[in-house]
Amino acid sequence: MNETTFDPHVQELLTQYHQLLPVYEQMGDLVPGMLRNFFAEAGIIVASVEHRIKTEKSLTGKLQLKGQKYHHINDVTDIVGIRVITFYNDDVGKVTSVLERLFVVDWENSIDKRKALEIDSFGYLSLHYICSIPTETYTDPKYPEMNEIRFEVQMRTVLQHAWANMNHDTGYKSGVEIPRVYKRNLSRLAGMLELVDDEFSRIRHELADYRRQVQKLVASGNLSEIPLDGDAFKSYLEIGPFDGLMRRIASINQAEIQPVNLSPFLNLFLAMGFKTLGDIDALIKNYYDAAYQIACYQIGLTDIDILSSSVAPQNLCTAYILKKGGGRVGLKWMFDTLNGPSEANEILADMLEEQTKDLAFMNQ
Amino acid sequence: MEVVIEKQNEVVTVFLKGRLDTLASQEVSQQLEGLSENASGTIIMDCTEMSYISSSGLRIFLTLRKAASEKGGKVIVRGISNDIRSVFMMTGFLNLFEIQELK
Numbered sequence: 147m148n149e150t151t152f153d154p155h156v157q158e159l160l161t162q163y164h165q166l167l168p169v170y171e172q173m174g175d176l177v178p179g180m181l182r183n184f185f186a187e188a189g190i191i192v193a194s195v196e197h198r199i200k201t202e203k204s205l206t207g208k209l210q211l212k213g214q215k216y217h218h219i220n221d222v223t224d225i226v227g228i229r230v231i232t233f234y235n236d237d238v239g240k241v242t243s244v245l246e247r248l249f250v251v252d253w254e255n256s257i258d259k260r261k262a263l264e265i266d267s268f269g270y271l272s273l274h275y276i277c278s279i280p281t282e283t284y285t286d287p288k289y290p291e292m293n294e295i296r297f298e299v300q301m302r303t304v305l306q307h308a309w310a311n312m313n314h315d316t317g318y319k320s321g322v323e324i325p326r327v328y329k330r331n332l333s334r335l336a337g338m339l340e341l342v343d344d345e346f347s348r349i350r351h352e353l354a355d356y357r358r359q360v361q362k363l364v365a366s367g368n369l370s371e372i373p374l375d376g377d378a379f380k381s382y383l384e385i386g387p388f389d390g391l392m393r394r395i396a397s398i399n400q401a402e403i404q405p406v407n408l409s410p411f412l413n414l415f416l417a418m419g420f421k422t423l424g425d426i427d428a429l430i431k432n433y434y435d436a437a438y439q440i441a442c443y444q445i446g447l448t449d450i451d452i453l454s455s456s457v458a459p460q461n462l463c464t465a466y467i468l469k470k471g472g473g474r475v476g477l478k479w480m481f482d483t484l485n486g487p488s489e490a491n492e493i494l495a496d497m498l499e500e501q502t503k504d505l506a507f508m509n510q
Numbered sequence: 511m512e513v514v515i516e517k518q519n520e521v522v523t524v525f526l527k528g529r530l531d532t533l534a535s536q537e538v539s540q541q542l543e544g545l546s547e548n549a550s551g552t553i554i555m556d557c558t559e560m561s562y563i564s565s566s567g568l569r570i571f572l573t574l575r576k577a578a579s580e581k582g583g584k585v586i587v588r589g590i591s592n593d594i595r596s597v598f599m600m601t602g603f604l605n606l607f608e609i610q611e612l613k
Contacts, residue, residue: 454601
């Protein structure tokens with residue numbers, strides 16, 4: 147077997163690397179876990195948190211080139227490498243704040259190319275932090291070196307990650323100089339992806355603004371000004387518009403109310419032709435008694451003492467459809483829209499039409 | 511009330527036969543305790559031969575649904591009679607479960 151002979155200094159650094167390998171592996175598990183927990187607590191959604199330990203082969207290549215720069219293996223700061231990939235470029239800033247809070251950042255060796263990039267050049271806006279774990283954040287008596295060893299955290303968006311990988315595959319490290327035209331195309335692509343990243347962030351900001359506006363309008367009661375859509379309906383549900391009716395229905399049998407997700411009713415309201423939250427508000431006001439009458443008839447003579455919170459909107463829609471002359475066809479359509487098409491919904495529609503035909507609201 | 515539990519791969523089928531009234535519910539609830547703890551797959555509640563369901567019975571269905579949704583599983587209700595379908599509709603439970611009709 148051939149053994150490569152290295153410079154004694156490189157050999158010494160490699161020996162230190164082997165001795166510390168269990169510590170690196172431990173850090174490779176620990177740091178991503180700490181980050182994931184912190185992101186989850188702070189509500190930061192990232193695409194992924196990855197890690198890798200530099201292989202002996204890769205380290206050897208680096209040391210052979212610039213081994214003299216390092217006095218000790220701990221001077222090599224990228225043996226443990228972490229990569230955090232975010233969906234939005236403004237989340238990269240949040241990730242840096244997390245790193246600054248959790249770890250000690252070695253500013254001298256950290257890189258933030260986002261600010262330094264030339265005005266006429268485009269490429270991966272690299273952001274690398276060199277960090278270490280302070281003892282107040284974590285210690286392990288088995289691995290005291292863990293607080294001494296620095297590690298590198300790369301932060302990028304999904305699009306920057308895609309670009310960096312493509313660039314890596316087509317140019318960097320391939321050993322062959324690629325023609326200028328391809329380099330230029332890659333640069334053009336980087337510029338476009340930077341724009342796309344900014345657009346995604348802008349859209350997210352606009353959506354957040356829209357949601358805040360809707361919440362304000364809902365709170366102020368200007369419901370007829372709010373177009374009915376997913377965001378508006380979600381904000382509307384937060385003020386519990388069906389709760390009063392639901393409590394009244396539950397009081398018939400002193401039933402327990404099981405809160406359920408009412409968002410499936412959005413499709414039904416839209417299919418019923420409702421345009422604004424004001425239309426739902428009017429439905430509640432105009433059909434409150436009718437919905438209650440349906441519930442009284444259905445459960446008043448039973449011992450049922452558990453109800454899902456969907457009974458209130460379901461009964462309101464039932465009353466609305468019947469009063470508008472929809473009959474059993476309309477009721478079947480309602481169940482098809484809510485629960486998916488089924489022949490069995492015809493049976494339900496028949497039952498419901500029969501149950502309601504003599505109720506007061508149907509004859510007023 | 512008779513309860514038969516069959517497991518095939520990741521699908522557990524619970525055959526409920528008779529009346530799921532308040533008294534039977536206590537026993538059935540105990541029989542299905544293990545199922546709630548391992549509700550990561552699909553649970554089919556076969557009600558083809560179930561003739562009645564009380565509020566306590568509905569609570570059993572609800573407990574299973576909650577356990578399944580927490581563990582990434584799902585509960586399918588199969589073969590309910592028209593009377594039980596009516597109870598599911600009146601209580602709003604129809605919106606909570608995937609209902610499978612018998613072919």
